[in-house]
Amino acid sequence: xxxxADMPLIETRRLVKSFxxxxxxxxxxxxxxxxxxxxxxxxNGAGKSTFFKLLTGQIAPTSGKILFDGDxxxxxxxxEIARRGIGIKNQKPDVFDGLSARENLWLAAQFDTDKKTxxxxxxxxxxxxxLASFVHKLVGELAHGQRQWVEIGMVIARNPRLILxxxxxxxxxxxxxxxxxxxxxxxxxxxxxxxxxxxMQFIKRIADIVTVFHRGKILREAPVDVVLRDPEVRNVxxxxxxxx
Amino acid sequence: xxxxxxxLQSPSSESPGAVWWAFIVIAAVILALLPQTLGLAQxxxxxxxxxxxxxxxxxxxLWGYIGILSFGQTAFFGAGGYVYAVAAMNFGTTTLPFFLxxxxxxxxxxxxxxxxxxGKLSDIYFSVMTLVITLIMNKAMRATSGSQYVVGDVRLNGxxxxxxxxxxxxxxxPEITLFIDHVYYLAAALLILVYIGLRLLLTTPFGRVMxxxxxxxxxxxxxxxxxxxxxxLAFILSGxxxxxxxxxxxxWGNFVxxxxxxLDRAAEVIIWVIVGGKxxxxxxxxGVGIIQYLTTWLGMQGVGQVTLVLGVILIVFVLAFKEGxxxxxxxxxxxxxxxxxxxxxxxxxxxxxxxxx
Ligand SMILES: Nc1ncnc2c1ncn2[C@@H]1O[C@H](COP(=O)(O)OP(=O)(O)O)[C@@H](O)[C@H]1O
Ligand SMILES: [Mg+2]
Numbered sequence: 001x002x003x004x005a006d007m008p009l010i011e012t013r014r015l016v017k018s019f020x021x022x023x024x025x026x027x028x029x030x031x032x033x034x035x036x037x038x039x040x041x042x043x044n045g046a047g048k049s050t051f052f053k054l055l056t057g058q059i060a061p062t063s064g065k066i067l068f069d070g071d072x073x074x075x076x077x078x079x080e081i082a083r084r085g086i087g088i089k090n091q092k093p094d095v096f097d098g099l100s101a102r103e104n105l106w107l108a109a110q111f112d113t114d115k116k117t118x119x120x121x122x123x124x125x126x127x128x129x130x131l132a133s134f135v136h137k138l139v140g141e142l143a144h145g146q147r148q149w150v151e152i153g154m155v156i157a158r159n160p161r162l163i164l165x166x167x168x169x170x171x172x173x174x175x176x177x178x179x180x181x182x183x184x185x186x187x188x189x190x191x192x193x194x195x196x197x198x199x200m201q202f203i204k205r206i207a208d209i210v211t212v213f214h215r216g217k218i219l220r221e222a223p224v225d226v227v228l229r230d231p232e233v234r235n236v237x238x239x240x241x242x243x244x
Numbered sequence: 245x246x247x248x249x250x251x252l253q254s255p256s257s258e259s260p261g262a263v264w265w266a267f268i269v270i271a272a273v274i275l276a277l278l279p280q281t282l283g284l285a286q287x288x289x290x291x292x293x294x295x296x297x298x299x300x301x302x303x304x305x306l307w308g309y310i311g312i313l314s315f316g317q318t319a320f321f322g323a324g325g326y327v328y329a330v331a332a333m334n335f336g337t338t339t340l341p342f343f344l345x346x347x348x349x350x351x352x353x354x355x356x357x358x359x360x361x362x363g364k365l366s367d368i369y370f371s372v373m374t375l376v377i378t379l380i381m382n383k384a385m386r387a388t389s390g391s392q393y394v395v396g397d398v399r400l401n402g403x404x405x406x407x408x409x410x411x412x413x414x415x416x417x418p419e420i421t422l423f424i425d426h427v428y429y430l431a432a433a434l435l436i437l438v439y440i441g442l443r444l445l446l447t448t449p450f451g452r453v454m455x456x457x458x459x460x461x462x463x464x465x466x467x468x469x470x471x472x473x474x475x476x477l478a479f480i481l482s483g484x485x486x487x488x489x490x491x492x493x494x495x496w497g498n499f500v501x502x503x504x505x506x507l508d509r510a511a512e513v514i515i516w517v518i519v520g521g522k523x524x525x526x527x528x529x530x531g532v533g534i535i536q537y538l539t540t541w542l543g544m545q546g547v548g549q550v551t552l553v554l555g556v557i558l559i560v561f562v563l564a565f566k567e568g569x570x571x572x573x574x575x576x577x578x579x580x581x582x583x584x585x586x587x588x589x590x591x592x593x594x595x596x597x598x599x600x601x
Binding site: 056058077078079082083087088090094095096097098099103106107108110111112115154158 | 449452453455456458459460462463464465466467468469470471
């Protein structure tokens with residue numbers, strides 16, 4: 001392992017996932033340097049969520065390779081990949097409904113530490129994300145936006161080296177979106193992040209480089225302004241208000 | 245009162261409060277005083293309820309905490325009983341056999357659990373497998389009537405079982421053996437200890453991860469926990485508990501027989517847990533008491549089809565009181581007192597709430 005700043009933290013080589021005959025992910029070569037904050041965009045069904053699930057071992061690739069910090073992690077189970085330092089918020093809320101928000105955070109925080117440090121981490125996240133007003137409630141009884149915050153909190157509480165967020169601002173109001181964007185920029189000072197988003201305002205706020213997925217492949221990878229002006233990207237998104 | 249009931253309902257993994265400990269102390273005092281008022285026959289009846297409550301807990305803990313439904317707790321129950329019986333009759337002492345009656349079922353659970361958990365059996369196949377294991381052990385034990393089936397000096401006796409299982413001796417003075425009232429006290433103490441232990445387990449990281457697995461196994465894995473390891477450990481612990489129950493059962497009745505592994509018993513365990521409520525730890529204990537006394541009473545009334553009646557009760561509970569008696573009554577009381585039950589399952593949900601009491 002080298003310390004070179006431009007060494008890729010995560011890299012995929014000709015990564016393929018097919019469901020039946022459909023290539024949800026199609027020979028994707030993706031590289032992300034340490035410290036980047038990257039946005040993934042693309043129409044529904046482009047394969048973004050599938051790509052995230054491959055990176056975190058939730059599904060196994062049909063072929064191809066995944067390297068994390070120089071190590072081949074292809075085919076590792078999701079808990080092993082999580083231990084190496086990848087944290088994910090899936091697109092669908094993925095929390096412990098029957099537990100309180102605090103217990104949710106606590107389960108995330110205590111994984112690699114003792115009870116006391118875990119408690120401190122939980123309090124820190126509660127503070128940072130302003131969860132205090134509902135931290136004692138059952139997550140199953142929370143509003144959608146609050147559940148999103150709890151899940152983001154769980155990801156952060158683990159102190160991962162790479163954070164993957166699949167549509168984190170879905171179901172949030174404008175103010176919450178701005179808060180999320182600010183939070184991501186702050187987290188990015190010491191964590192590498194990939195975000196799947198549809199909201200262009202949100203993307204402009206946080207990212208410089210954007211990767212566009214289309215039909216399982218990477219269609220473009222360029223600075224956000226370039227991508228938004230790209231006729232092919234606009235064509236893919238045709239009819240979508242976010243780009244217009 | 246309201247607070248107490250809310251405590252009963254709460255799915256919390258926080259440390260149990262003073263109210264809970266007061267409840268324990270009161271229960272312990274009552275159990276300690278009962279022999280003053282009960283005759284030996286009644287004490288004998290009550291003892292077996294306490295012993296079987298350990299078996300019920302071994303199942304409800306697995307089901308309620310981590311979400312694994314094991315029909316096979318009777319396999320470990322029977323194993324515990326037979327191990328104690330055979331070892332005690334061979335050794336002439338009972339202290340080591342008592343612990344073997346816990347240890348060997350635990351090992352059995354470890355081996356079987358390993359193959360089932362790491363063999364990636366889905367939850368439903370896991371349940372079916374546990375049932376199959378019980379049936380196999382029952383069949384195997386029934387087939388041991390021939391005189392060639394001896395372990396040491398003890399004939400296994402097939403269907404007839406092994407009579408004359410030695411009573412438990414006081415470890416430091418083997419001259420003294422436990423009499424009916426002593427067995428009662430031992431059973432009561434064990435039940436209270438196991439109950440406290442299981443409740444406190446919830447406050448440990450291990451316990452919380454178990455609840456997490458029940459709630460969302462995928463999320464647990466994404467946080468870096470190896471869910472299979474936790475499932476295996478929980479299964480081993482439940483095997484040990486069932487073994488303890490079986491050992492105590494053999495001591496209580498001075499007798500073991502293949503019925504300990506039987507389908508009837510396996511079904512009974514499910515009925516106890518469902519009637520009492522799997523989401524709590526107290527529920528299954530109450531369930532054992534009710535069903536056990538009901539069975540005896542029906543027998544005395546000359547009702548021949550006791551199993552049929554139990555079956556009907558099971559169906560009624562599954563359909564009408566899904567959560568089981570203890571949570572249902574608790575919520576009802578809370579409602580009468582005008583309080584919204586805290587942490588109550590939403591209507592229609594499967595009541596996957598954390599067991600608290
Ligand atoms: N488990 C699955 N089984 C079959 N097809 C799937 C599965 N998951 C995703 N797909 C398909 O893969 C494609 C990509 O889906 P997805 O990754 O969810 O896209 P996105 O997140 O970009 O909207 C879609 O055509 C979807 O129907
Ligand atoms: Mg998606």
